[in-house]
Amino acid sequence: MDLKEKLVTSFLAFENRVDVDSPVHDIRNEALKTFENTGFPSKKEEAWKYTSLNSVLKHDYSVFPKQENALEYKDIKKYFIHDIDTYKIIFIDGKYSSHLSQVTHDGIDVCLMSSALNKDKYKPVIENYFNKIATKDSLASLNTAFSNEGAYIYIPKNKAVEKPIQIIHFSTGNESAVLLQPRNLIVVEENSHVQIIERHQSLTDNPVLTNSVTEIFANKRAIVDYYKVQNDNQNASLIDHTFVEQKEQTNCFVHTFSFGGKLTRNNLNFYQNGEHMDSTMKGITIIGDKQHVDHNTLVHHIEPNCESHQDYKGIFADSSTGVFNGKVIVEKEAQKTNAFQANNNILLSDKAAINTKPQLEIFADDVKCSHGCTIGQLDESALFYMKQRGIPEKEARALLMFAFSNNVLDSVKIPELKQRITKLIANKLGVNIGFDL
Amino acid sequence: MLQIKDLHASVEDKSILKGINLEVKAGEVHAIMGPNGSGKSTLASVIAGKEEYEVEKGEIILEGEDLEELAAEERAHKGIFLSFQYPVEIPGVSVTNFMKTAINETRKAKGLEDMPAKDMLKMIREKSELLEIDRKFLSRSLNEGFSGGEKKRNEIFQMAMLEPKLAILDETDSGLDIDALRIVANGVNKLKSKDNAVVVITHYQRLLDHIVPDFVHVLYNGRIVKSGGKELAHELEEKGYDWIKEEVDA
Numbered sequence: 001m002d003l004k005e006k007l008v009t010s011f012l013a014f015e016n017r018v019d020v021d022s023p024v025h026d027i028r029n030e031a032l033k034t035f036e037n038t039g040f041p042s043k044k045e046e047a048w049k050y051t052s053l054n055s056v057l058k059h060d061y062s063v064f065p066k067q068e069n070a071l072e073y074k075d076i077k078k079y080f081i082h083d084i085d086t087y088k089i090i091f092i093d094g095k096y097s098s099h100l101s102q103v104t105h106d107g108i109d110v111c112l113m114s115s116a117l118n119k120d121k122y123k124p125v126i127e128n129y130f131n132k133i134a135t136k137d138s139l140a141s142l143n144t145a146f147s148n149e150g151a152y153i154y155i156p157k158n159k160a161v162e163k164p165i166q167i168i169h170f171s172t173g174n175e176s177a178v179l180l181q182p183r184n185l186i187v188v189e190e191n192s193h194v195q196i197i198e199r200h201q202s203l204t205d206n207p208v209l210t211n212s213v214t215e216i217f218a219n220k221r222a223i224v225d226y227y228k229v230q231n232d233n234q235n236a237s238l239i240d241h242t243f244v245e246q247k248e249q250t251n252c253f254v255h256t257f258s259f260g261g262k263l264t265r266n267n268l269n270f271y272q273n274g275e276h277m278d279s280t281m282k283g284i285t286i287i288g289d290k291q292h293v294d295h296n297t298l299v300h301h302i303e304p305n306c307e308s309h310q311d312y313k314g315i316f317a318d319s320s321t322g323v324f325n326g327k328v329i330v331e332k333e334a335q336k337t338n339a340f341q342a343n344n345n346i347l348l349s350d351k352a353a354i355n356t357k358p359q360l361e362i363f364a365d366d367v368k369c370s371h372g373c374t375i376g377q378l379d380e381s382a383l384f385y386m387k388q389r390g391i392p393e394k395e396a397r398a399l400l401m402f403a404f405s406n407n408v409l410d411s412v413k414i415p416e417l418k419q420r421i422t423k424l425i426a427n428k429l430g431v432n433i434g435f436d437l
Numbered sequence: 438m439l440q441i442k443d444l445h446a447s448v449e450d451k452s453i454l455k456g457i458n459l460e461v462k463a464g465e466v467h468a469i470m471g472p473n474g475s476g477k478s479t480l481a482s483v484i485a486g487k488e489e490y491e492v493e494k495g496e497i498i499l500e501g502e503d504l505e506e507l508a509a510e511e512r513a514h515k516g517i518f519l520s521f522q523y524p525v526e527i528p529g530v531s532v533t534n535f536m537k538t539a540i541n542e543t544r545k546a547k548g549l550e551d552m553p554a555k556d557m558l559k560m561i562r563e564k565s566e567l568l569e570i571d572r573k574f575l576s577r578s579l580n581e582g583f584s585g586g587e588k589k590r591n592e593i594f595q596m597a598m599l600e601p602k603l604a605i606l607d608e609t610d611s612g613l614d615i616d617a618l619r620i621v622a623n624g625v626n627k628l629k630s631k632d633n634a635v636v637v638i639t640h641y642q643r644l645l646d647h648i649v650p651d652f653v654h655v656l657y658n659g660r661i662v663k664s665g666g667k668e669l670a671h672e673l674e675e676k677g678y679d680w681i682k683e684e685v686d687a
Contacts, residue, residue, distance in 0.1 A: 379525070381525050382525045382526075382527050384487055384488075384509060384525075385521065385524070385525040385527070386527070386535075386539075387486075387508065387509040387510040387513065388485050388486075388509050388510075388512075388513055388518075388519050388521075389513060389535070389539040389595060389599065390510055390513035390514050390539045390540075390542050390543040390546070390599065391510060391538055391539055391542050392508075392510045392542060392546075393508070393510065395538065395542060396510075399530055399535075399538060400527070400530075402529075403527065403528060403529025403530045403578075404529065406529045407529070
């Protein structure tokens, strides 16, 4: 039985665990049909031309974890930002771990999707927002069909959430291969501000496939700051779908740090519904071996006087491959749009490759839009200069690569996270130097 | 301190150095002069260990040790410093952090701990004052957008920080106005001691009015064709290089 069949069949078992009479279940049914009709995407589709899922779909994934697995905090502490106080929504093999989490209902809701879907008091929010901006393509639909667990974050008006929220999905590897489908909903009301850090971490080398969907709604003047830390094990793959809808005068940032994993696909869509707003997406990708990272972004400028900024840096070693596919749509009404896109890459080996493709669809006539892609190698004369000053080859290369990606890191607003990412980069580059540039 | 014996070197199969012999003792200042294309910068790069250059024959010996097998950074750790004719711009790396990394990597190679931050700051302050460098300048990206004079002052600042045994100044005077020239020369003179040595590579005699050499060598067509005292530099300034070429070619 292939994975598609297995999933469709297991939907019946899934229905035993959820409320099939809820309106959400109608959405699930609809989504399952979509997935059944379309199946997994193949390289024949334009959006998947450079990313093949064959190698990750071949495993016999367990769709529902059979047992509850516990983890001791001390064993996994290193995956947390632990030097500051944070809210935590922690999952182990797709199941909520109450003893590792720190959730709240005090003025804000930082809790579970499963309870939001089942409790009456969340009904209005679910009705207003659930599955409203997620696309109806096959993989997002697959997630919707099985949507039941994940993070639910609701920030009412005029709240600056004082500590960051960490969402971490651990997989224990206790079952040979596991498919996880977290579903997150984040609603930030007028004038509120929230910082969120998301991470997926498998603890063994058993295959894990995560197909994640996150919907983020930023209402008037809200600020949303979202960080994705992707440094998973070599047999873990992630297909992420993140959708952001912004209303007027909002600021939304998504930073994606991709260092680990076997195959990572980031679908990141921004929809601008209002004037005078700013959307920022930045990323650093540093990979090697046969790793593959695919950034697929979309910014949809619908109304006038808005900005978008994209800045993605990639460093590819060995036989690793990367994709950057950045689409910007500027509607006819969206005059005075400023849309900037940059994708800069360094290839460290002859076998590494990057496919970078900007797509600009501009229907307005009074806009500033730019895009720039570069692909290069490390500057040999700079390396000699550094070596002449006593900096060994490896450290000199690391310093150059760090400097190359530094302006993305610079905009991380949580100092402890910035420090952590800096360390991850040093580890990834195999050096032990402080990059306090 | 430095002995170069019958050095032949080439780049991309083009032979550039054709038998250099040179001995530099501790406490000495040597000037290497010569017309364009005579091999001056190649000599500097070969001593510093630039990989594009192939040493075909001969030896470079620093304090009794043959440098042939040593990588550029290892030569730097042994105390060789090259002030570049064209310092490379490195966006995103500040002057301060570059120096910290360079000093601590050199210390690491010698089995020493990192220099305490307090000592580092003190040293940076002292040496930047010596080169009349504004502190704000130190947090800028290395050489990026620096004027010609700033780049050269920054080179000598790095020399002051690293305290090399043998400093090779490759065309340090090019692109300098008279004030910058005075500051740079003054810096070099203050760093000079009986334990280190300086090799000044220059096209003109101008710099040698400020950094006075003990010996002057004329490099032409890959060989040292004439050596003398500081008066040789004056003679070259007056008469140009043609008489040397004629003498050699004859």
